[in-house]
Amino acid sequence: MKNTISALTCKKLWLAPLAGITDKAFRTICKQCGADVVISEMVSADGYIYNKSRSMKYVDFTEFQRPFGIQIFGYKPPVMAKAVEMILEKRPDFIDINMGCPVRKVIKRGAGSALMKTPELAVEIICEVKKVLDGTNIPLSIKIRSGWDDSNMNAVDFGKRMEDTGIDMICIHPRTRSQMFSGRSDWTLIKKLKEKLSIPVIGNGDIRNAEDAREMFKETGCDSVMIGRGIIGNPWLFAEIKGIMSNSNNFDNSEKLEIIKDHFILAIKNKGEDNAIKEMRTHFSYYTKGFQGGAKVRELINSSLNKSEILEAIEQLYQGKRKK
Numbered sequence: 453m454k455n456t457i458s459a460l461t462c463k464k465l466w467l468a469p470l471a472g473i474t475d476k477a478f479r480t481i482c483k484q485c486g487a488d489v490v491i492s493e494m495v496s497a498d499g500y501i502y503n504k505s506r507s508m509k510y511v512d513f514t515e516f517q518r519p520f521g522i523q524i525f526g527y528k529p530p531v532m533a534k535a536v537e538m539i540l541e542k543r544p545d546f547i548d549i550n551m552g553c554p555v556r557k558v559i560k561r562g563a564g565s566a567l568m569k570t571p572e573l574a575v576e577i578i579c580e581v582k583k584v585l586d587g588t589n590i591p592l593s594i595k596i597r598s599g600w601d602d603s604n605m606n607a608v609d610f611g612k613r614m615e616d617t618g619i620d621m622i623c624i625h626p627r628t629r630s631q632m633f634s635g636r637s638d639w640t641l642i643k644k645l646k647e648k649l650s651i652p653v654i655g656n657g658d659i660r661n662a663e664d665a666r667e668m669f670k671e672t673g674c675d676s677v678m679i680g681r682g683i684i685g686n687p688w689l690f691a692e693i694k695g696i697m698s699n700s701n702n703f704d705n706s707e708k709l710e711i712i713k714d715h716f717i718l719a720i721k722n723k724g725e726d727n728a729i730k731e732m733r734t735h736f737s738y739y740t741k742g743f744q745g746g747a748k749v750r751e752l753i754n755s756s757l758n759k760s761e762i763l764e765a766i767e768q769l770y771q772g773k774r775k776k
């Protein structure tokens with residue numbers, strides 16, 4: 453087991469789970485750009501055991517995406533355990549439990565970041581899930597926040613308790629649930645967690661460029677960094693980070709264009725042309741940000757169902773000049 457965990461955390465760059473963004477096509481693109489570890493979007497444990505076919509698209513992955521983790525959320529220990537038992541059929545490389553989601557729909561029943569308010573329940577969930585994972589060599593990680601709010605910043609004590617219960621890795625996005633995504637994430641908490649725990653710690657929050665990633669490693673001593681919003685429309689950031697760590701070259705615009713095309717082609721392959729065009733609108737709007745004429749292209753992308761027309765418009769941007 454130790455070897456499996458260090459194989460994951462000596463892999464330095466993790467793609468964050470991002471519901472609605474990090475689907476199978478985008479994960480492949482991120483791997484091509486240098487992501488070391490990728491994770492599924494969060495999957496409801498209840499949803500998985502009661503309507504498995506609807507959740508399938510979230511847990512499906514390709515061999516190229518390994519190491520691949522599946523993240524689940526929920527609040528009932530036996531349901532979480534059952535979901536993991538069923539998910540093991542997919543042969544993921546690790547299981548992650550979401551203990552950080554701030555969204556009302558998730559926390560109202562006590563899942564996601566609400567579990568940081570009920571450590572006993574979190575312990576029970578981990579114990580039940582560990583029973584299923586016993587003997588499989590598949591590590592268990594959790595993803596947490598700083599705590600519920602400013603008066604309940606229990607990440608370090610909570611993390612320690614979960615470590616004592618048997619998790620193998622921990623990721624922290626150091627904002628409270630009340631903060632949602634506002635303000636700055638507090639990297640000093642990543643450092644404190646790393647100092648207090650002996651399992652690998654994955655730092656997350658506000659990495660927008662390669663320099664940020666280098667700073668997070670330096671300031672916190674974390675084992676790996678996880679990147680979310682900074683990668684949307686910008687998957688080559690993984691290559692840029694590896695670039696500054698090894699002094700190699702960044703992608704130029706023509707290479708980036710090839711990556712965008714690959715992303716589009718993969719999405720079409722997975723979802724069919726019309727669905728892919730609609731679902732890719734979010735990605736395209738990020739890919740076209742900061743370019744001279746980007747707004748016009750976004751307008752076209754949002755109204756067009758014509759694949760060649762969209763590709764041609766993006767191609768023109770990437771052959772032109774950036775605004776800044």
Ligand SMILES: Cc1cc2nc3c(=O)[nH]c(=O)nc-3n(C[C@H](O)[C@H](O)[C@H](O)COP(=O)(O)O)c2cc1C
Nearest residue numbers: 468469470471493494595625657658659679680681
């Ligand atoms: C659109 C969106 C979807 C997200 N979905 C998930 C999710 O499914 N599971 C999860 O643990 N965190 C989720 N997060 C949180 C991110 O994984 C990450 O912790 C957070 O965005 C902070 O990292 P960043 O500053 O690099 O974006 C989501 C965040 C965003 C913006």
